Amino acid sequence: MIINDLLVRLIVRKDYDPKEYDKPFWLVITENCEPAVFHICHDSLLGGHQKWKRTCVMIADHFYIVNLAAKLKRYIEACSICQTVGHKPAKESLIQLVSEALIQQVFCVFTIPKMLCVDQDTKFTASMIQNIMARLKIKMHVISPMNHGSLKAEWQIQTIQTILVKQLTRKGQDWPFYVAAAQCATNTFASTALGGFSLHELVFLRKPPKFFGGGF
Numbered sequence: 001m002i003i004n005d006l007l008v009r010l011i012v013r014k015d016y017d018p019k020e021y022d023k024p025f026w027l028v029i030t031e032n033c034e035p036a037v038f039h040i041c042h043d044s045l046l047g048g049h050q051k052w053k054r055t056c057v058m059i060a061d062h063f064y065i066v067n068l069a070a071k072l073k074r075y076i077e078a079c080s081i082c083q084t085v086g087h088k089p090a091k092e093s094l095i096q097l098v099s100e101a102l103i104q105q106v107f108c109v110f111t112i113p114k115m116l117c118v119d120q121d122t123k124f125t126a127s128m129i130q131n132i133m134a135r136l137k138i139k140m141h142v143i144s145p146m147n148h149g150s151l152k153a154e155w156q157i158q159t160i161q162t163i164l165v166k167q168l169t170r171k172g173q174d175w176p177f178y179v180a181a182a183q184c185a186t187n188t189f190a191s192t193a194l195g196g197f198s199l200h201e202l203v204f205l206r207k208p209p210k211f212f213g214g215g216f
């Protein structure tokens with residue numbers, strides 16, 4: 001078939017459902033174009049360096065690539081950003097980071113509060129933070145003590161954080177530039193944990209805009 005002056009091969013979707021898919025076929029990606037698709041769907045701004053499974057679902061929704069799962073796995077394993085950022089910093093350095101952020105971004109900007117409401121994250125209950133609070137005479141109030149991390153909202157924060165961290169360079173001052181794209185990548189992903197719906201769909205009751213595969 002010729003589309004936009006290009007000779008393309010299409011495979012008809014046997015499970016085509018107009019409510020689910022834009023088009024009743026997949027565009028077959030030739031081997032020389034696979035790296036470009038992997039780049040767009042994995043390490044571009046909107047790809048957000050999401051994990052293998054998510055990237056795989058995103059590509060398979062629009063394109064047909066022979067042995068997609070294995071090829072994509074090798075591609076992500078070779079992604080230098082995923083390899084270097086995938087390791088979590090030590091807990092001590094995270095506690096120090098939270099302490100510094102509290103002092104520099106909260107107390108120095110808004111003055112020292114009388115009380116701080118926190119959840120039961122161990123970074124807040126660590127002795128370093130407790131000492132700072134005691135010296136500054138700030139009362140710490142723990143909210144939803146039995147609930148931390150159990151909400152689906154908390155999971156999304158983690159996902160956005162993971163995507164953001166992978167985009168950052170050097171000290172990460174450029175993080176505001178990536179927030180909207182990271183949010184979009186998270187909000188438009190149809191998650192099995194949400195019954196096959198995306199957050200976008202749950203809020204707006206319609207499918208999210210498609211950024212990949214709509215241009216052919």
Ligand SMILES: [Zn+2]
Binds near residue numbers: 042
């Ligand atoms: Zn990556």
